[in-house]
Amino acid sequence: MKAFSIQQPWGTLICSGLKDVENRKWALKSTPMRVLIHVGARKHNIGENTMPLVWANPIENAQNMGIIPAIADMPTSAIVGVATIDRCEEENFSIWAQEGHGAEYKWVMRDVKLFKEPILNVKGKLGIFDLPDITEDNLPECVDVPPITRDGTHMTIPLCSDFINQLQDGEADSVFFNLTNDNLALFGTKALKPKKTETVTFVCGDKSLEANVAQYTIEPVCEADSEDPITFTDAFDREYSWYRVYIRIE
Incomplete structure (x- = not known):
């Protein structure tokens, strides 16, 4: 399968269905694209108490519901889930969309799944890369928390x-x-x-x-x-x- 790499907590937030837009400085050549979400060894230097409330509040709800763990407990160097990049836009008004350098393009996500147990010890690469040993037929079990x-x-x-x-x-x-x-x-x-x-x-x-x-x-x-x-x-x-x-x- 195709994959792309991202820092935590953004990888888990995408796969849990919270973060519906990934901000990038480059556009994809074609969409929709089914991809694995890889998280790197280093986490972003942001936590529940330092991020904007517009993000922190839904994250706290998801943690209270048992959908995602605390940011400190999120895995690294791993495949944490799978998603479909539905389209690539220059303009999007999701609360997760950003503006300015590094956010010229918004990758809009759908059909996301968060793995109960991540695939650990996986090295990422720049851009979109291939992980041929992982297919839709051998994905790990996914988190299945019912909605309110x-x-x-x-x-x-x-x-x-x-x-x-x-x-x-x-x-x-x-x-x-x-x-x-x-x-x-x-x-x-x-x-x-x-x-x-x-x-x-x-x-x-x-x-x-x-x-x-x-x-x-x-x-x-x-x-x-x-x-x-x-x-x-x-x-x-x-x-x-x-x-x-x-x-x-x-």
């Missing part, structure tokens, strides 16, 4: 193992998620009013926990000396306000 769903006043929410264990052991009684354009319709209204939610089922692999909801609120995330939500922008100066949904169970 709502059925009336009941929600089904996947959680990482740490979160669901804490809830089952009584060490915690609540979870939270950052509101984004992608999940707002599940949790609340456009006016940021919480949707009526009476019961919830948390799932993690074969584990599940069904509970009555004691409290369900949407609240702003504020600076210590303010009651106004923290605001942030993306590369196109679109402004967002930071809100979270909090779900406490009985």
Whole structure:
């Protein structure tokens, strides 16, 4: 199969379906193209606490759901997944699209899959390169975390193992998620009013926990000396306000 190399955390973020655009300074000759995603030995010097909130918030949600690990735990020198580069554009307005030198072309991703266990100790190369021993027929098992769903006043929410264990052991009684354009319709209204939610089922692999909801609120995330939500922008100066949904169970 064809492959291209990228630093972490971007490789895992692409394969998990979060990062839908890869910014490059060169265009592809032809698309669509099915590719393996290789991550190099060095990680980008960015972490959850240093990246823009427009990226950090959906990443935190995906970590809470058990889709991706902490950036520090992401593998290196490995094939982490597979994707289709659908098209190559000079203009794209995804929150992951960038502008300026090094981001002249946007590779738009689809049909992504993140491997449960990466193929380790693989060296990358510049540009698009071949890994002839890996085919669509011998790919590793892929991560399969169900999406958050709502059925009336009941929600089904996947959680990482740490979160669901804490809830089952009584060490915690609540979870939270950052509101984004992608999940707002599940949790609340456009006016940021919480949707009526009476019961919830948390799932993690074969584990599940069904509970009555004691409290369900949407609240702003504020600076210590303010009651106004923290605001942030993306590369196109679109402004967002930071809100979270909090779900406490009985």
